[in-house]
Each structure stands twice: as C-alpha cells, then as structure tokens.
Amino acid sequence: xxxxxxxxxxxxxxxxxxxxxxxxxxxxxxxxxxxxxxxxxxxxxxxxxxxxxxxxxxxxxxxxxxxxxxxxxxxxxxxxxxxxxxxxxxxxxxxxxxxxxxxxxxxxxxxxxxxxxxxxxxxxxxxxxxxxxxxxxxxxxxxxxxxxxxxxxxxxxxxxxxxxxxxxxxxxxxxxxxxxxxxxxxxxxxxxxxxxxxxxxxxxxxx
Amino acid sequence: xxxxxxxxxxxxxxxxxxxxxxxxxxxxxxxxxxxxxxxxxxxxxxxxxxxxxxxxxxxxxxxxxxxxxxxxxxxxxxxxxxxxxxxxxxxxxxxxxxxxxxxxxxxxxxxxxxxxxxxxxxxxxxxxxxxxxxxxxxxxxxxxxxxxxxxxxxxxxxxxxxxxxxxxxxxxxxxxxxxxxxxxxxxxxxxxxxxxxxxxxxxxxxxxxxxxxxxxxxxxxxxxxxxxx
Numbered sequence: 001x002x003x004x005x006x007x008x009x010x011x012x013x014x015x016x017x018x019x020x021x022x023x024x025x026x027x028x029x030x031x032x033x034x035x036x037x038x039x040x041x042x043x044x045x046x047x048x049x050x051x052x053x054x055x056x057x058x059x060x061x062x063x064x065x066x067x068x069x070x071x072x073x074x075x076x077x078x079x080x081x082x083x084x085x086x087x088x089x090x091x092x093x094x095x096x097x098x099x100x101x102x103x104x105x106x107x108x109x110x111x112x113x114x115x116x117x118x119x120x121x122x123x124x125x126x127x128x129x130x131x132x133x134x135x136x137x138x139x140x141x142x143x144x145x146x147x148x149x150x151x152x153x154x155x156x157x158x159x160x161x162x163x164x165x166x167x168x169x170x171x172x173x174x175x176x177x178x179x180x181x182x183x184x185x186x187x188x189x190x191x192x193x194x195x196x197x198x199x200x201x202x203x204x205x206x207x
Numbered sequence: 208x209x210x211x212x213x214x215x216x217x218x219x220x221x222x223x224x225x226x227x228x229x230x231x232x233x234x235x236x237x238x239x240x241x242x243x244x245x246x247x248x249x250x251x252x253x254x255x256x257x258x259x260x261x262x263x264x265x266x267x268x269x270x271x272x273x274x275x276x277x278x279x280x281x282x283x284x285x286x287x288x289x290x291x292x293x294x295x296x297x298x299x300x301x302x303x304x305x306x307x308x309x310x311x312x313x314x315x316x317x318x319x320x321x322x323x324x325x326x327x328x329x330x331x332x333x334x335x336x337x338x339x340x341x342x343x344x345x346x347x348x349x350x351x352x353x354x355x356x357x358x359x360x361x362x363x364x365x366x367x368x369x370x371x372x373x374x375x376x377x378x379x380x381x382x383x384x385x386x387x388x389x390x391x392x393x394x395x396x397x398x399x400x401x402x403x404x405x406x407x408x409x410x411x412x413x414x415x416x417x418x419x420x421x422x423x424x425x426x427x428x429x430x431x432x433x434x435x436x
Contacts, residue, residue, distance in 0.1 A: 043304050066310040078305045082226040091222065094215045095311050123229070 004147055004170040005040060009049035013196045015189055019146075020168035022160065024181040024202060027191040033174035036191070037151045040172070041071045054146055067096055070145035074152040077132070078139055081125040085135035088124075089142050096143035103142065109166075110138045113159055130154070146170060157184040178205060215311065216319055223322045241325045245278060252277045268340055279333045279348070286326045287359060293321055294363055298371035307427065314423050317363060318356070343405075353412040360419035364426040 005017040013036070017023050025033050038044040039051055042058035042065070051058060056065035079088050093103045111117050114134045119127060124135065133154050141148070141163070150173035161184040164171055175181055181188065181202060188205045190198035198205050253274040256263070263269040294317060297303045307313050330352075338345030 038304075041308055043308065061307065063310040066308060069308070071305075071308050073301070073304070076301055076305055080222060080226065082229045083222060087222050087225065091215070091218050092309075094211075094218055095309055097211070 003052075004054060005172065006050070006052040007036070007040070008051070010036070010039060010046050010051055011048055011194050013191060013194070014049075015196065015199055017170060017172060019170055020164065021187065022164050022171040022185050023173075024178075024185040024188045025172060025174040025191065026178060026181070026188050026205070027174075027176065029176055031176075031191050032194040033176075033191065034151055035194075037071065037149045037172070037174060041069060041149050042066070043071075067143065068146045069149065070140040070143070070147075071149040072136060072140050072151065072153050074150075074154065077124075077136055079124045079132065079135055081123075083123060084121050085124055085127075085139065086120050088135075088139045092139055092142050098143055102144075106142050106144055107138065110141055110163075113162055114138065114156070141169075144169075147172070150174065152176070160184060178202070212312075212315060215315075219319050220322055220324075220327070223320075224324045227324050238325070245282070245325075245329060248281055249274055249278050272337060272340055272344060275333045275336055276348070279330065279351075282326050282329045282333075283355060286323055287355075289323070290321050290359075291362060291366065295366055295371040298367060303367070303430075307430070313427055314360065314363075314420070318359075347408070350409055350412045353416050357412070357415040357419040360416075360423050364419070364422045367423075367430055368426045 002019045003016045004019045004021070005015075007016070008014050011032075013032075025036060027033050035044060039046045040053055040058055042061045045059050054065065054068055056062060058065065079085055080091075089103075089107065092098075098106070111120070114137060116131070116134045116138065119131050119135060122131075124132060127135065134156075137155075137159070144167060147170045150171065152174055155173070160171060160173075163169060173181075173185075178188070185202050187200065188198065188202040189196065190205055253270060256270045256273050257267075260267070260270060263273070294303075297306075297317075303313075306316050309316075334345060334348055334352075337348045
C-alpha cells in the first residue's frame with residue numbers, strides 16, 4: 001500500500017498513514033491535534049521535521065495538492081447560509097474543475113449515502129444542525145478528495161465507513177473522546193502535550 | 208485561466224444576487240430606496256457643482272461627469288467598508304482558512320465574493336457613461352478603480368498580517384478621495400493634464416497594483432492560522 005501521509009519528527013511526533021486508512025488522532029483538548037491537522041493541510045508551517053501528504057509538501061499549497069484534499073473543521077462551515085447548499089456545491093464544482101458528469105455522479109452518491117435528497121433545496125440557515133453537517137460533508141467531498149482531514153467534527157460513523165470503503169479515501173480525524181471513534185476506526189494515534197504516546201489498534205488504547 | 212476565473216466570478220455574482228434577494232424582506236421597497244438614495248446623491252452634487260459652473264467652462268457635460276465621479280466614490284466607499292468589515296470577521300473566525308485550502312487564488316475569492324448587485328450596476332453604468340461622454344475620462348475612471356483596488360489589497364494585507372487586530376478602514380475614505388485626485392480625472396476634465404501626466408498616472412496605477420499583489424502574496428503565504436481555536 002502507498003503511504004498517503006508521512007509525518008517525521010514533527011516536534012518529535014512521527015507516523016505514517018497508508019492510502020485508504022481511517023485513523024483517529026486522539027488527545028485531550030490542547031494536546032496539539034488541531035495543529036497537526038493544520039500542518040498536514042498546509043495551513044500552518046511545520047517548524048521542524050518532515051511532512052508529506054500524497055507526496056506533496058502541504059505548506060507549498062500547490063493547486064494539485066489542494067485539489068486532492070479536503071478539511072472539515074467542526075466549528076467552521078464553507079456553506080453559504082442564505083442559500084441552499086447546492087449553490088456551494090456548484091461553486092466547488094467550478095473551483096475544483098469537476099466535469100458535469102462526475103459532479104452529478106459524486107453528488108448522487110453522497111446524497112444517497114447521507115439520505116439527504118430532501119435537503120438540497122432548503123436554505124442552509126433553515127437546516128437543523130445534523131442536516132447542515134450532511135451538507136457540509138457533501139460540499140467537502142464533492143471533488144472526491146484522496147485525503148480527508150476532520151478536526152473535531154460531528155460525524156456519522158456509518159457514512160464515513162461506507163464512503164471510505166467505496167472510495168478508498170484516507171481519513172484522519174481528531175477527537176478528544178475514544179468513544180466517538182469506536183466501531184469504525186481501527187487505528188488510533190494518541191498525543192498529549194505535543195508528544196506521541198500511542199500508535200496502534202484502537203481497542204488496545206481503549207483498554 | 209481567464210475562462211476559469213470568469214466562470215467562478217459569474218457564479219459568485221449570481222450567488223451574491225441571490226443572497227441579496229433572499230435578505231430583502233421587501234425587495235421592491237429596498238431596490239427603490241437604494242436607487243432613490245443614489246439619485247438623490249447625484250442630484251445634490253450636480254446642483255452644488257452647477258452653482259460653480261464657471262469652473263467647468265459652463266459645460267454641463269463636465270458637471271455631469273464630476274457628479275458621476277462623486278457618486279462612484281460614494282458607492283465604492285460604501286462597498287469597501289462592508290467588504291473590509293466582513294474580511295476582518297473572516298480572519299478572526301478562521302473562516303479564511305477555508306478559502307486558502309481551496310485550489311483558487313484567495314485574493315480573487317476575497318475581492319469578488321461579496322458584491323452588492325446595485326453597487327455593481329452603478330459602477331458599470333458610471334464607467335459606460337464616462338466612456339460615451341469622454342473616452343479618455345472613462346479610461347481615467349478605470350485607472351482610478353485599479354489604484355483603488357491596489358489600496359484595497361494593501362488594506363486587506365494589513366488586516367491579514369495582523370490577524371484582524373489592526374485595520375485601517377477608517378482612513379480608507381481618505382484614500383478613495385485621494386485616488387480620484389491622483390488619477391487626475393478631475394484635472395483632465397478641466398483641461399489641466401498633459402500627455403506626460405496621462406502616461407505617468409497609468410504607469411503609477413500598474414506599478415501600485417503590482418506591488419500590492421506582491422504584498423498580498425507574501426502576506427497570505429506567511430499567514431499562519433491561529434493554532435488555538
């Protein structure tokens with residue numbers, strides 16, 4: 001299997017993630033999880049060590065790299081509140097240069113997996129929180145990214161599991177609670193105070 | 208590349224129009240209010256200048272263009288205030304992070320995502336009128352917009368580099384007015400401009416735009432989002 005993500009001595013933390021893996025990054029609030037997600041998505045420069053995502057240096061923010069990743073932050077939304085979510089999807093379609101046929105196919109697949117067909121034409125600000133999250137996932141996955149970063153998101157484990165199974169998308173998600181990851185995340189990486197304290201099967205960490 | 212950005216610009220304008228419509232509870236009343244507001248400003252300025260028509264060689268076309276220029280300043284300042292305020296919010300809430308992780312020029316997104324349709328129509332009408340009445344004046348107006356955009360990019364860069372803690376929005380109105388004077392459009396109208404000045408003002412605009420884009424590129428490249436939410 002190819003290595004999708006390589007982190008080598010990033011402030012003493014090293015790990016690799018294979019293509020198609022779902023990995024949970026666990027640690028208490030302030031442990032450095034968000035910083036790692038931001039370094040891997042190119043939002044923050046890695047002060048030390050070596051970082052590679054899909055063989056790209058994230059900090060370079062090359063167009064080819066950005067087209068192949070997606071990031072969902074639990075507290076921020078890319079959806080336009082005053083419009084139905086389809087307007088954001090169409091903007092992303094143009095931004096990521098998705099062909100009409102692929103766009104339709106991806107949209108149908110995501111809508112079907114999330115059971116969101118009735119939500120497409122509703123103004124985002126009128127959606128319930130869990131409905132809004134479904135739209136956020138569609139907006140973030142409409143370009144079929146190879147790597148998905150999730151920073152403390154509210155998520156549907158069944159959806160992520162199914163989506164990963166179907167598309168072999170590498171998923172790295174952060175959480176400060178192990179309970180959130182049980183059932184669909186096999187591997188967990190635990191950090192505390194910016195140090196790696198565990199890397200292995202989630203069940204072992206759970207014990 | 209141009210086709211790519213033009214397509215996105217059209218989608219953003221369409222979205223802005225839809226948002227603008229969705230926010231108006233009484234759309235018709237709101238449009239009428241905006242139009243009356245602009246017309247009132249225009250008439251007010253026109254009649255003030257009309258009383259000093261000897262300054263314009265008694266040429267009503269010149270007075271008309273002068274009034275349009277002031278209207279343009281009014282519209283642009285209003286729109287700039289709104290945009291800068293919203294950009295600062297985007298920085299402080301980490302919303303800008305969602306823009307820079309997309310494969311598109313972040314400056315383009317920031318400049319074009321919040322367009323008020325009425326302002327856009329007004330700006331386009333003013334430029335068209337200017338070109339029809341005095342083509343060179345029309346060019347000056349475009350030149351003024353380039354200089355204004357450069358100032359705007361500088362302001363955005365300062366906002367970004369200070370993470371929204373420091374903005375210079377309160378003096379932007381001064382810049383806007385200064386820009387009009389710098390571009391010599393007013394002086395051109397009353398015949399005070401020679402060829403060298405015309406050339407220099409265009410060169411100045413291009414140089415300023417170039418430098419402001421370099422500043423933005425450096426600032427956005429170095430931009431590191433808040434490590435702690």
